Amino acid sequence: MEDTKSSTSANDNTPKVTGIGGIFFFSDNPKETKDWYAKNLGVEINAWGAVSFDYRNINNPDEVESLQWSPFKKGDEYFSPSKKEFMINYRVQNLEALVEKLRENGVTILDEIATYDYGKFIHIMDAEGNKIELWEPS
The missing domain is CATH 3.10.180.10 (2,3-Dihydroxybiphenyl 1,2-Dioxygenase, domain 1)
Structure with a gap:
């Protein structure tokens, strides 16, 4: 059985995707969309006009990473x-x-x-x- 954890270890320098860094999508009105998500789902808009979802790196739990989410004007x-x-x-x-x-x-x-x-x-x-x-x- 292949050891999948070793393929994502800190010593692995293989050129590849390691995760999702952001999700961006068109919106007719980005401000209203952000306000709706804040009001109804409790997401907080950061200084860059996006939402940051923070999480820990499984191979280095002290490392905090984030995924950015943001609507853009259509x-x-x-x-x-x-x-x-x-x-x-x-x-x-x-x-x-x-x-x-x-x-x-x-x-x-x-x-x-x-x-x-x-x-x-x-x-x-x-x-x-x-x-x-x-x-x-x-």
């Missing part, structure tokens, strides 16, 4: 060139090697790796025309 160019109504941000490890693998596999890469205090990002398109945001946390 038609927001941030989702372009995708025509879909949602975008998922995947948390990844070893982003540079993953991008090389994606290039070798002929995946459409939309931009260059951008680095911020909170991590590195790049955007790609999947085979169904969904824009995907890849994020390697700092």
Whole structure:
């Protein structure tokens, strides 16, 4: 039987997705949508206009990670060139090697790796025309 825990251990540097970093979707009125979720479901909107769902890393319980959730104004160019109504941000490890693998596999890469205090990002398109945001946390 394969040991699945070892494939996600701190020593594993395989270029791959390790989780979901964010869920973003179109809304006719993002402010009203956020207000509805706050009033009815008790979610708290953070300084970036999103909701952060915090959780612990199973391999390092002292490490707190988060998933971001946010509605965007319908038609927001941030989702372009995708025509879909949602975008998922995947948390990844070893982003540079993953991008090389994606290039070798002929995946459409939309931009260059951008680095911020909170991590590195790049955007790609999947085979169904969904824009995907890849994020390697700092």
